[in-house]
Amino acid sequence: MCQQNKNQKKQCQYCGSVPRRSLPQNNRLHLLFQAISEKIKAADGLLHHAMWWKIVMKDRWLGYNEVQSNGKTIYSLRGTADLTVDELNDFMNRVEHFAAERGIYLQD
Numbered sequence: 001m002c003q004q005n006k007n008q009k010k011q012c013q014y015c016g017s018v019p020r021r022s023l024p025q026n027n028r029l030h031l032l033f034q035a036i037s038e039k040i041k042a043a044d045g046l047l048h049h050a051m052w053w054k055i056v057m058k059d060r061w062l063g064y065n066e067v068q069s070n071g072k073t074i075y076s077l078r079g080t081a082d083l084t085v086d087e088l089n090d091f092m093n094r095v096e097h098f099a100a101e102r103g104i105y106l107q108d
Helices: 023-039 050-061 085-100
Strands: 064-069 072-077
Touching: 023 050, 023 085, 050 072, 050 085
Parallel strands: none
Antiparallel strands: 064 072
């Protein structure tokens, strides 16, 4: 079982892996997208569902994975499930800042 070594920041002392994002982090992120979807109109003047906002924010701040296949480059949005705790914190901070600039805050 992986355990974080207190002397080695953010890595398992046994296998060296970096912890992946947590379920509470993911839940908070989805609450943010839900709040944004209910209160913020996009550039087209419309409200959009939470998953639409998640895709837009991932496009803006997470970027894409690239895969080479038969001489072609295929791009896919990076998923949040494979992010480390720190990477998801960074992404969430950007989303929270976006929301806060528009008067949306989550209760802690």
